[in-house]
Amino acid sequence: MRNLEYAVQKTLSFTRKEGLHTTALPWLSIVRSNKPTTFEMVLYEPSVCIVLQGKKETRLEQVTYQTDTANYVVGALSLPVLGAVMEASDTSPYLCLRIDIDSKVIAELVDSQALAQQPCQPVSGMAVAKMDEYMMDTVGRLLDSLHSPATSQALAPLIQKEIYWRLLQQVPLETLLLQLVKDSKQYALYKTIKWLEENFAQSDNVEHLAQLAGMSLSSFYTHFKAVTGISPLQYRNRLRLVKARKLMIAKGYHAAQAGFEVGYQEPAQFSREYSRLFGMPPKKDIARIKASALGDFV
Structure with a gap:
């Protein structure tokens, strides 16, 4: 299985300088920073931000979400937040994969049994979780697909669904994402x-x-x-x-x-x-x- 080091090296090959890097996939972008940043008010749009190296802090009013290596933060709707890269350097830059959330694809993956378990009470529009080895392997395969346009076109949509599916297997993220589905409370x-x-x-x-x-x-x-x-x-x-x-x-x-x-x-x-x-x-x-x-x- 592909591991964290593999994903980091792949990501570095796509980001020779710091900044926001688009990819051949409209729903995937890569962020690289070679140094810590100050806190900025930004609009966190519906997405999964997977930190492969470094550390970032996101503040939603009184709640602070810390995401470091092999962790990710999920936002289900556009949220004005304070964000800053906390750990990064020229030799070990902050690396993050941003995967946009498509609520239609989420809905396709949700069955009636899952919806029946949906709680009545609202939850925060943001949550943090840690990658397991299966998610890490999925991310590695996603990065592999970027080397070939034909491969990206054929396999990336399937990998995107797989990533969403793995998010739905984690209780705090399932609760968060199910609220995007039409039949949820x-x-x-x-x-x-x-x-x-x-x-x-x-x-x-x-x-x-x-x-x-x-x-x-x-x-x-x-x-x-x-x-x-x-x-x-x-x-x-x-x-x-x-x-x-x-x-x-x-x-x-x-x-x-x-x-x-x-x-x-x-x-x-x-x-x-x-x-x-x-x-x-x-x-x-x-x-x-x-x-x-x-x-x-x-």
């Missing part, structure tokens, strides 16, 4: 959060969101905070600010333009809330990111 909440992810620029009130979820206002607020760690309005505001930051980094938007694009009507309010979340005004923050080559990570 918490699906209405996740569907509403997904709607908010896609419509964050709108000014819908919490009452409307609760109606979408089919819950009372108090129940929706409690369930939402259990999953995301923050209130619905805090979640929407952080989504707006993180999305605006990406527009300024990737597309060169100026602050007022980015703020308007994500739903702010007043530039002064956007600048004030941006500074509160990121620690400095938009122009200064974007200049800092570009000067430090952090763009790939935020």
Whole structure:
């Protein structure tokens, strides 16, 4: 079976420099960092991040998730989190495989017996687990497939399903991922959060969101905070600010333009809330990111 050292060497062969590296598979990317980073507010999109070398820390409000070698963190929906690479060097860089989560594929793997075991109470939208030898071998085969386009096309979708299947075999991850499935008890909440992810620029009130979820206002607020760690309005505001930051980094938007694009009507309010979340005004923050080559990570 393929082991951790095998996976590390394979990953190093695809990443000659630090940064975010895309692959031939649209749902797989590789992150490499040759040094520790400072904590940054980022949008953790639905994915499995497998750490092959080094250590990373992710903070979702009051909960800290530490992922070091042979561990992975799973996020089931878009979550504004604080993240930082804690251990990395030129000789032993931080290496991470990011595998996007496809809820349709998850649903295909879930049978009615598994759903019957789904608890009523909501759980956090993020969880951490350790790789066993079988998952390690699966990851090694996934990396092998990248050497040939034909092999990737034929085998990678099967390996993707296998990875999801192995995640579903672990109790904390099963509980987390089953909530993405249509017939699960918490699906209405996740569907509403997904709607908010896609419509964050709108000014819908919490009452409307609760109606979408089919819950009372108090129940929706409690369930939402259990999953995301923050209130619905805090979640929407952080989504707006993180999305605006990406527009300024990737597309060169100026602050007022980015703020308007994500739903702010007043530039002064956007600048004030941006500074509160990121620690400095938009122009200064974007200049800092570009000067430090952090763009790939935020």
